Amino acid sequence: MKVLYIEDDPRAAAELCELGWQQGDIIAVETDGQSGLRRAGIEAFDVIIMDRMLGDSDGLALVARLRDSGVSTPVLMLSALGRTSDRAEGLEAGADDYLAKPFEALELLARIRALHRRASGREHSAVILYGAFECHVKARTAFRSNRHLALSPREFELFRYFMENAGEVITREMLLFDVWNMAFDPQTNVVDVNIGRLRRKLEEGFDSPALETVWGSGYRLLEGRAEPRTEDQAP
Structure with a gap:
């Protein structure tokens, strides 16, 4: 898979890139919301992983802008906010899945692959x-x-x-x-x-x-x- 990861935590980004490399995936990282938004609009990705709380942007607003601009790539939102109301907000904003931190790497991989399969129609x-x-x-x-x-x-x-x-x-x-x-x-x-x-x-x-x-x-x-x-x- 080719995955776009919008994350302002360098350690988290590095860990996912290493994990993706081990699985044969390509993980492209953008460290701020605006750069991620621009890249998602000009490149084709299988899945977008987006942190909800970025230094320059609100993940909810970003995913809403993605949908408004016609980008239909599946989005998995990550957040330390894991209450039912927080998950509902993420899904209503346009995210396809929502994963609360902390999470296991196996679960993250399973979710992004499930999103990819669902989008590809398999x-x-x-x-x-x-x-x-x-x-x-x-x-x-x-x-x-x-x-x-x-x-x-x-x-x-x-x-x-x-x-x-x-x-x-x-x-x-x-x-x-x-x-x-x-x-x-x-x-x-x-x-x-x-x-x-x-x-x-x-x-x-x-x-x-x-x-x-x-x-x-x-x-x-x-x-x-x-x-x-x-x-x-x-x-």
Whole structure:
């Protein structure tokens, strides 16, 4: 990916550039809002990461100006302000996602890649394949090793989201925002309960796991390559 990072903290900018280099991405850095605004208007980027509180500019005003000028590049806003009202302000100003500081590098990477996929339209593929899994989007059917998985509507939406972000760590907040359309955490176990149900259906009858819990971060879909158990092999 080619990413524009508008950040006035040199240490934060250097850390993300190093991380991007390790992943094979190009991270262009602008240290003030006005320079970032100009560059976003003349160069093509896959994702823009913008700090909300810049020395010369307000990130909310900047992203609003970007949208007014016709720049549709996905914007991920970073901020130390993490209340529900702060997140709502960022999204209403035109940001596509909002991540409160401090955050884990894995989550930041997962979010910008998810934004990139969403913008490129790959999530609209008729069939998504990953390892032993198949997700037939229009038919709303799921398979593992050619075995049909009987998923409820909510479980299918979860499965589809994991397939769209296959192999990446998906946080609870990402699921709430993208699957449940919630810009806040309702402080319930709705995600955990539904993940548990989905995991059981993905793994029932197979000897290898399908969903990995990444402690302190979230969940990751595994490739699930394994032959189904036969009746003689069933425990």
